[in-house]
Amino acid sequence: MSINLTLLIIMGVLYACGIYLILERSLTRVLLGLMLLANATNILILSTGGYAGLAPLYSRETKPDAYNDPLPQALILTSIVISFAVTAFMLGIIYRTWLLARQDEIQDDLEDRRVAKTPSFDAEDDAVVPLETTEFALIPPSAENRNKPDATETPNSSTTQEGGSA
Amino acid sequence: MNLATLSPLAVLLPILGAALTFMLIRHHTAQRAVSISVLSATLLLECVLLASVWNGGTTSVTLGGWFPPWGVVLVVDQFSSLMLVVSSVVSLAVLVYATGQGMADGDEEAPVSIFHPTYLILVAGVSNAFLTGDLFNLYVGFEILLTASYVLMTLGGTGPRIRAGVTYVVVSVVSSVLFLIAIAMIYGATGTVTLADLAIKLAALDQGTQNLLHVMLLVAFGIKAAVFPLSFWLPDSYPTAPAPVTAVFAGLLTKVGVYAMVRTETLLFPGDTLNVPLMVVALLTMLVGILGALAQSDIKRLLSFTLVSHIGYMVFGLAMSSVAGLGAAVFYVAHHITVQTSLFLVTGLIERRGGSSSIDRLGGLAKLSPLLALLFFVPAMNLAGIPPFSGFLGKLGLMQAGVELGTPLAIALVVGGVVTSLLTLLAIARVWNRAFWRRPEDAEYPAEVLKTPGNIGVLPRTMVGSTVALVVVGVALTLFAGPLFKVADGSARIMLDRTAYIHSVLGDSVQVPPLRVPLPRTAGAK
Numbered sequence: 001m002s003i004n005l006t007l008l009i010i011m012g013v014l015y016a017c018g019i020y021l022i023l024e025r026s027l028t029r030v031l032l033g034l035m036l037l038a039n040a041t042n043i044l045i046l047s048t049g050g051y052a053g054l055a056p057l058y059s060r061e062t063k064p065d066a067y068n069d070p071l072p073q074a075l076i077l078t079s080i081v082i083s084f085a086v087t088a089f090m091l092g093i094i095y096r097t098w099l100l101a102r103q104d105e106i107q108d109d110l111e112d113r114r115v116a117k118t119p120s121f122d123a124e125d126d127a128v129v130p131l132e133t134t135e136f137a138l139i140p141p142s143a144e145n146r147n148k149p150d151a152t153e154t155p156n157s158s159t160t161q162e163g164g165s166a
Numbered sequence: 167m168n169l170a171t172l173s174p175l176a177v178l179l180p181i182l183g184a185a186l187t188f189m190l191i192r193h194h195t196a197q198r199a200v201s202i203s204v205l206s207a208t209l210l211l212e213c214v215l216l217a218s219v220w221n222g223g224t225t226s227v228t229l230g231g232w233f234p235p236w237g238v239v240l241v242v243d244q245f246s247s248l249m250l251v252v253s254s255v256v257s258l259a260v261l262v263y264a265t266g267q268g269m270a271d272g273d274e275e276a277p278v279s280i281f282h283p284t285y286l287i288l289v290a291g292v293s294n295a296f297l298t299g300d301l302f303n304l305y306v307g308f309e310i311l312l313t314a315s316y317v318l319m320t321l322g323g324t325g326p327r328i329r330a331g332v333t334y335v336v337v338s339v340v341s342s343v344l345f346l347i348a349i350a351m352i353y354g355a356t357g358t359v360t361l362a363d364l365a366i367k368l369a370a371l372d373q374g375t376q377n378l379l380h381v382m383l384l385v386a387f388g389i390k391a392a393v394f395p396l397s398f399w400l401p402d403s404y405p406t407a408p409a410p411v412t413a414v415f416a417g418l419l420t421k422v423g424v425y426a427m428v429r430t431e432t433l434l435f436p437g438d439t440l441n442v443p444l445m446v447v448a449l450l451t452m453l454v455g456i457l458g459a460l461a462q463s464d465i466k467r468l469l470s471f472t473l474v475s476h477i478g479y480m481v482f483g484l485a486m487s488s489v490a491g492l493g494a495a496v497f498y499v500a501h502h503i504t505v506q507t508s509l510f511l512v513t514g515l516i517e518r519r520g521g522s523s524s525i526d527r528l529g530g531l532a533k534l535s536p537l538l539a540l541l542f543f544v545p546a547m548n549l550a551g552i553p554p555f556s557g558f559l560g561k562l563g564l565m566q567a568g569v570e571l572g573t574p575l576a577i578a579l580v581v582g583g584v585v586t587s588l589l590t591l592l593a594i595a596r597v598w599n600r601a602f603w604r605r606p607e608d609a610e611y612p613a614e615v616l617k618t619p620g621n622i623g624v625l626p627r628t629m630v631g632s633t634v635a636l637v638v639v640g641v642a643l644t645l646f647a648g649p650l651f652k653v654a655d656g657s658a659r660i661m662l663d664r665t666a667y668i669h670s671v672l673g674d675s676v677q678v679p680p681l682r683v684p685l686p687r688t689a690g691a692k
């Protein structure tokens with residue numbers, strides 16, 4: 001397989017620019033980056049076809065080693081069509097983003113931000129279970145009183161005090 | 167004539183249907199009739215294909231008179247036909263659900279007329295990816311389904327959908343470029359893109375080149391299948407799409423990535439060169455995915471994270487490259503497609519009944535709508551792997567294969583799988599407790615609809631009906647787990663053996679290269 005150095009260098013430059021551009025936050029630049037990547041890949045496919053040569057349909061007498069490999073060209077045609085469709089769609093999306101938000105930047109996912117900000121304490125899952133939600137007390141009150149003197153103890157003690165004074 | 171020669175119809179029928187529905191774009195009833203009948207016909211055809219392959223073995227169909235290794239071939243084997251049948255069942259159910267929703271909502275929210283052609287193109291792309299025996303044609307299949315999915319993802323063009331669509335499109339295009347680069351390199355190294363021919367010619371390359379090509383393909387498919395370090399895009403983009411679209415994406419699209427991984431791992435790069443990294447990645451996918459699910463309060467996002475997490479099980483089965491492991495993975499793929507899709511459909515129903523899909527706003531649904539509770543409960547328990555559901559059987563198969571393999575890493579994965587299963591149960595129980603079990607008044611921000619008792623006519627019969635049908639299919643996978651496991655194990659054995667596949671494409675005289683590393687001890691059928 002012969003290698004065309006010019007093509008390889010162009011391919012490398014396209015890849016480098018494409019990768020740089022898709023790391024940008026602006027959607028238009030991302031789109032340009034994707035287009036460069038697609039074209040760089042087309043050149044890569046082209047260079048896998050080997051040496052340059054005649055088209056297979058050039059004439060009936062074309063020798064098999066005089067024409068170049070037609071398959072990569074078929075592959076490139078397909079990939080050009082596909083990247084054309086995707087580029088058109090991306091342009092539509094970018095225009096829509098501009099219409100809706102008046103900006104050309106990739107936006108944060110609000111739900112992501114919200115989940116990230118949620119504290120690890122969850123009111124329903126992690127809150128201390130209320131002392132007593134049923135009228136049938138299962139736990140002896142004496143054990144509970146030591147933990148929470150204010151909530152349950154105070155009314156009782158105040159009544160007893162009142163009773164004592166009267 | 168072999169019945170398998172009908173296999174191109176599995177791609178052609180949906181494409182013709184798409185053309186027809188596009189022409190009928192102003193006639194919604196006719197569109198519905200066409201797309202439903204086209205998908206039913208495709209499903210019927212695929213059942214015939216499965217039966218014919220089950221009896222007659224792997225078959226290939228040469229297209230356009232160009233014989234392999236030059237032309238494009240379609241190959242029907244047990245795995246691809248099983249995937250075709252399962253995917254058609256799911257896509258038919260989702261289509262019926264979507265038409266129900268479209269009829270109920272009218273045309274106010276989304277341009278429903280464009281939905282049918284796009285959806286059929288998506289189905290055609292999925293079928294093409296499952297059937298093809300050619301690497302570049304696999305790329306084309308992926309592009310067909312991805313382009314259709316871009317449109318479905320941004321249906322209606324609302325702000326959040328466009329935002330999610332941007333992430334999705336950019337990530338998908340980058341993965342497609344990676345795939346294309348890999349194809350170019352493979353073509354440069356071997357001079358062919360036919361899978362069966364590649365299986366022979368790749369074996370002649372030196373190990374370093376093979377590893378490079380192998381890793382490039384795995385990265386490209388890993389993005390599509392949402393395997394852990396490459397899974398970040400999925401929970402961001404899936405939940406914003408309309409409910410039926412999310413359901414079909416969650417069920418099918420990632421599984422096409424898994425299918426491509428299985429195909430390349432078994433056919434092109436057999437042996438165990440990358441099994442250890444694959445296992446590590448599988449473990450991380452399971453754990454990171456499910457921990458992400460626990461943090462979510464939106465049911466759709468939570469389910470998206472469980473989807474990522476359960477891809478790990480399939481990669482685990484694949485990475486063992488034994489008949490038991492791969493068979494269990496095939497079974498798990500079939501189970502997961504139906505269960506994950508039905509859960510997303512139920513979430514769509516929850517959203518309609520409860521006015522929200524956030525578990526901070528829901529409550530008391532079990533009392534308000536017992537049928538909805540049942541519809542959620544069954545696939546949810548199935549997903550978490552509670553016996554006797556098929557999720558349990560699939561996981562059990564994977565665990566058995568892992569223990570049989572017996573390496574420390576495999577044992578770690580078995581433990582990780584059990585932990586993931588329990589955490590899935592926890593995540594599901596959280597949804598259950600909040601959305602269904604507690605009183606609506608206990609919700610943080612209760613939705614107003616929850617205070618109205620009864621089924622206030624917001625659940626159209628077609629939507630409920632198709633969801634019920636899919637849940638029943640999920641339960642049926644449990645009942646018919648024996649035959650299904652037989653098919654899965656059979657397809658795993660055929661895929662690992664490779665001879666049938668290569669011979670059906672290139673003729674019986676071709677010498678199949680021996681495996682560099684002998685297969686691990688293969689277990690018999692369960």
